[in-house]
Amino acid sequence: MNIDACYQLGYVIKKHGTHGEISAFIDADFPEEYSELESVFVEINKKLVPFFIESIQIRGNKAVIKFEDVNGHEEAYELKSCGLFLPLNTLPKLDSDQFYYHEIHGYHIQDNQKGMLGIIKDVVTTSMQDLIVMEYQDKEVLIPVNNEIIGKVDHQEKVLYVTLPEGLLDVYLEP
Structure with a gap:
């Protein structure tokens, strides 16, 4: 196998x-x-x-x-x-708006305010919070996996729609 x-x-x-x-x-x-x-x-x-x-x-x-x-x-x-x-x-079949973490590697992230952001590189599972690892402007950005941030997923177009909290990207872009 x-x-x-x-x-x-x-x-x-x-x-x-x-x-x-x-x-x-x-x-x-x-x-x-x-x-x-x-x-x-x-x-x-x-x-x-x-x-x-x-x-x-x-x-x-x-x-x-x-x-x-x-x-x-x-x-x-x-x-x-x-x-x-x-x-x-x-694996059990999921509803069309759900996903397994391994499925979304390589998907694009599109924010409701900022548009297309970057590509999912990994999903990290910790004891406190699961995090999507995205590459954005040559920086690694961590996006919490929760219902307020993660919207729908389009498996056909390979896009994960999100609503990022205000200032999340700024934290990673500041020197």
Whole structure:
């Protein structure tokens, strides 16, 4: 499986117990939707390797997972920090005005007041706020992801419409 055909579901935090279980962070709005997973791809040495799931217990945004053929704590320890991936075609369909973060890379940002601004380079998820990273006038600008700022998205034209707070761009343009 090619990594470009997948999305990152989460990553292995650490080994869990002595029988090969791992503790994983699940980066999803509704982690419980993944409680019936049968398999995932684990990124090992920049390659996606399929792992079949023997058991999974979702606890908030974390999961305890027992993979088939991972039977000891040393094998589980080797998976620490590895990404967990699923094919893009397994993502639930969204309404036309919604988007997944991986979809909007390369989209243009158009502000209701200032017009076309720049291109989305990345989306950063932090514990406090998700942020869109946009390149604007050779500067990196961070745009908070929230309903007051983010408007509609045009997937056909690859444009994300926003209403930026007054002075946001000035913060990044001042020397």
